[in-house]
Amino acid sequence: DADVTQTPRNRITKTGKRIMLECSQTKGHDRMYWYRQDPGLGLRLIYYSFDVKDINKGEISDGYSVSRQAQAKFSLSLESAIPNQTALYFCATSDQGQGRYEQYFGPGTRLTVT
Amino acid sequence: GIQVEQSPPDLILQEGANSTLRCNFSDSVNNLQWFHQNPWGQLINLFYIPSGTKQNGRLSATTVATERYSLLYISSSQTTDSGVYFCAVAFDRGSTLGRLYFGRGTQLTVWP
Numbered sequence: 001d002a003d004v005t006q007t008p009r010n011r012i013t014k015t016g017k018r019i020m021l022e023c024s025q026t027k028g029h030d031r032m033y034w035y036r037q038d039p040g041l042g043l044r045l046i047y048y049s050f051d052v053k054d055i056n057k058g059e060i061s062d063g064y065s066v067s068r069q070a071q072a073k074f075s076l077s078l079e080s081a082i083p084n085q086t087a088l089y090f091c092a093t094s095d096q097g098q099g100r101y102e103q104y105f106g107p108g109t110r111l112t113v114t
Numbered sequence: 115g116i117q118v119e120q121s122p123p124d125l126i127l128q129e130g131a132n133s134t135l136r137c138n139f140s141d142s143v144n145n146l147q148w149f150h151q152n153p154w155g156q157l158i159n160l161f162y163i164p165s166g167t168k169q170n171g172r173l174s175a176t177t178v179a180t181e182r183y184s185l186l187y188i189s190s191s192q193t194t195d196s197g198v199y200f201c202a203v204a205f206d207r208g209s210t211l212g213r214l215y216f217g218r219g220t221q222l223t224v225w226p
Contacts, residue, residue: 044216099140101145101212102147103145103146103214108157
């Protein structure tokens, strides 16, 4: 089984709809991240959470919100989806208790807003 | 400002050739990772290499942290090596601790 899972893997939605992307991890890591990738670009950070009570905005948080329901779960919501939020979304985790900052990525969610 | 620059942006090779991808970064880092994004969009961890040299089969990587660059070597390339290679770094500063910054990637195409 994959250590970092994302649901759904693909989603098509209409402008104005609310949508939630979910991420779960079995790695026991304390830190979780949401990134988006647009064609021809690298990933950019939307939100990150260092533990259940610590949530921080990334570079491009406008139009998004998150919820850290448990150490293992981190959800990303688009309150009112718009076409320029069409992108590939990745969740990632890391455990920095050992001073090692390596991040592990989920398989991605391909979101299309029409 | 924060910069992660990858070169070349595109690389086309014939199967069996060797290649070197480069990543330059603008500040001291506590994390540097190389990823391969396959045609299905999945990000595959290749190396966690904030400093030093590592090898994994036909791939190897070297990071010279003091000179702020990293190199990814692919030897005897195969068609399955095609895809986009990303370098990502986390800078050694309190306000950005743990956050990864990605370069724009190198698009590698290997022809049979």
